[in-house]
Each structure stands twice: as structure tokens, then as C-alpha cells.
Amino acid sequence: MTALLTIQQLSITLQDNVVLSELDLSLNKGDILGLVGASGCGKTTLLNAIAGFNKPSQGKIVIDELLLSDDNCCVPAENRQVGMIFQDYALFPHLTVHENIAFGISKLSKAEQNQQIDQLLTILKLKEYSDSYIHQLSGGQQQRVAIARALAPKPKLLLLDEPFSNIDARLRNELMVEIRQLLKQFDMTAIFVTHNKDEVFTFADKMAVMAQGKLLQFDTPSVICQQPNSYQVADFLQLGSWLPCHLDATGAQSLLGRLALDKKCLEQHKLAYLLVKPAQLLLNTVVAGDHLANAQVDYISVTEQGYHYYLSSLDSAVTDKALSFSKLSLYSDRVLSLKQQVSVSVKPHDFLFFSKSN
Numbered sequence: 001m002t003a004l005l006t007i008q009q010l011s012i013t014l015q016d017n018v019v020l021s022e023l024d025l026s027l028n029k030g031d032i033l034g035l036v037g038a039s040g041c042g043k044t045t046l047l048n049a050i051a052g053f054n055k056p057s058q059g060k061i062v063i064d065e066l067l068l069s070d071d072n073c074c075v076p077a078e079n080r081q082v083g084m085i086f087q088d089y090a091l092f093p094h095l096t097v098h099e100n101i102a103f104g105i106s107k108l109s110k111a112e113q114n115q116q117i118d119q120l121l122t123i124l125k126l127k128e129y130s131d132s133y134i135h136q137l138s139g140g141q142q143q144r145v146a147i148a149r150a151l152a153p154k155p156k157l158l159l160l161d162e163p164f165s166n167i168d169a170r171l172r173n174e175l176m177v178e179i180r181q182l183l184k185q186f187d188m189t190a191i192f193v194t195h196n197k198d199e200v201f202t203f204a205d206k207m208a209v210m211a212q213g214k215l216l217q218f219d220t221p222s223v224i225c226q227q228p229n230s231y232q233v234a235d236f237l238q239l240g241s242w243l244p245c246h247l248d249a250t251g252a253q254s255l256l257g258r259l260a261l262d263k264k265c266l267e268q269h270k271l272a273y274l275l276v277k278p279a280q281l282l283l284n285t286v287v288a289g290d291h292l293a294n295a296q297v298d299y300i301s302v303t304e305q306g307y308h309y310y311l312s313s314l315d316s317a318v319t320d321k322a323l324s325f326s327k328l329s330l331y332s333d334r335v336l337s338l339k340q341q342v343s344v345s346v347k348p349h350d351f352l353f354f355s356k357s358n
């Protein structure tokens, strides 16, 4: 399959500040990509570069086999067939819903405009609001108008900057599912920026994790969740807690006991961090001589999955400071109290170790 969007070695420097650095990315037609990363890592700058609002210092952007930007050319934004939806939707308050959608297709005849707008209003369930002004609509309806306005000129790619951040948390999930179905109906390729990884899992087919202008990992959300490629990715996405371990030739030593490793886990790091998901921890009954206490409860909250505890290593158990841990996340139906000493072990599983420096 030919890629709809190809980005190669894209770098952008703004006022002597390297904001994007040698970024490669490729999307097939109909793919929805969720772009995540800490504030200031360059997500909006990447969208702006694709839309044609800023000029790369290096690299190539190709959409549907058309070269939009390289060292020698930079196609202006209005000729790129890229639609953009901003966080605040940027709708015109003095125009009706119909007029807002018509804005980008004014070159078409009135009859063609009306036919296209009618079709969009029907699909987006906005028909009865055609003559309403923007302030008369709910947040979700305004968002649908913004989508209709962006889709009207039939873009090849749709860019959405934090599209769900202004939507009430209760409605957000419902709206995400609805808009995803809509984009799929149009076979629309889209990139959306978010600060919320759960939005990526609901809305996207692919996920890109960025840090400091670089792409750390690009894959499906489930692969990234199961196989993060670095400490930074797992830590940013909060995929589990960290248990420091000393790796040696036969296993890993932690304050929660010794872990037997199979051969492929063996690496030569002296100190490594095991990514532990709550379901991989076992809360044992403390019995002197058998399961000795090795952690204490620092924090308790009530959740749908039972009590949520944060545990830290017991000072008395720490002989090697490098192995001490804090904020080990554990869910249990058992009632524990603050500062209670407990015994926790790690269930055997496909261990994922990371070094902080990679």
C-alpha cells in the first residue's frame, strides 16, 4: 500500500531553537494517528509543518505522492489539501453553522455548496442547527461544526490539535467513538494531538510518542503499551511502576526478592528498572520467617478495581540504596492501613527491564 503521508528526516529550527529533529513518520490512507508527548516537545510544531504554517529547515513532507516540502520547495498552506481543527475550533461567531461550513468552499457554485453542506449536516447530525449561531450550540455540536467545516473542502489529511480538551469528561468518550466512526466513514487520514493517552487508545489506530523534538516510538497503541521501547516511553505513558534491580548472570535482585530470568532478558546493565504493572504484583500474607515484610503503604484510594495503594520499600530492608523504590502501584480488595507493613512479590512474567539512559 502506498503511504498517504510520508515525513522523512524532518527538522525545524525556530529562533535558533531546534524544535523538531530528524523525524520520520508514515501513515496509510484512513489511519488515525494519536500524537502524544510532554508539553513543549514539538507536537503543534509538527502539525503546523504538515499544514504549511511553518517552514522546515530540513527534510521532506509528501502527501498522496505530492511533494509539499523539501530543501527546494514549500507548497503554501492553502494548496496542501490539509484540514486543521484547532483546540478552540476557531469558528466564526458572526456566521451561522451553514455559513461556517461554506467558508472553505466558496469557489464552488451555490448549488454545489448547498448539496455538500446538506450532506455533511446530515451525517454530522446537525441539520436542525443549520441556521443557528455558534454560541447557540453545545461544545460537542461546535466540535462537529468544526469537523464539517474542515471536511467540506475534501482534504486528504485532517489535523486536530487537542480536539477533546474542551469537552465535558462525561461526554468525551461518547464523542470520541462517534467522531472516530465518522472519520472512518470518510476513510479520512487524521493526526490528532492529545495529552491524554486514554484518548489515543479510544480514538487512534497508530500512536506516536515524542520527546524533545524527537520521535521515540511509533506503532499501534497496543504494541506500545505491551512493548514500550524505552524507559522514557513507558514512564511518560505511565505504563506501570518502576522496581530497581541489579541484573547479573543468573537473574535479577530486587528488594521484592530474586527474579529468575530467561536468557533473552539477560543484559549487562548493573542497575536496571523493571516495569511492573499492578496485576504483576502479589500481596502476600506476612508470616515471620516466610514472607517477611518488604514494603509499606504510603497512599490509599478507592477505585472501581478495588483499593489502590502506593507502596515504598521499607528502610529496614534496604541494604543497597539503589534498589529502594517508591510509588509501587498495587490494587487489592484487602483493606490495608497507612504505614502498614506488607510483603509483596513479583509474579513471574515476561520481564521488561530498562535502563534510564536509553
Ligand SMILES: Nc1ncnc2c1ncn2[C@@H]1O[C@H](COP(=O)(O)OP(=O)(O)OP(=O)(O)O)[C@@H](O)[C@H]1O
Pocket (backbone or CB within 6 Å): 014, 015, 017, 019, 037, 038, 039, 040, 041, 042, 043, 044, 045, 046
Ligand atoms: N515561533 C516560535 N519561536 C521559537 N520557539 C518556538 C516557537 N513556537 C514554538 N516554539 C518552541 O518550540 C517548542 C515546541 O513547541 P510546541 O508548541 O510545538 O510544543 P507542544 O508539544 O505542542 O506543546 P504543548 O503540548 O504544550 O502544546 C517549545 O519549546 C516552544 O517554546
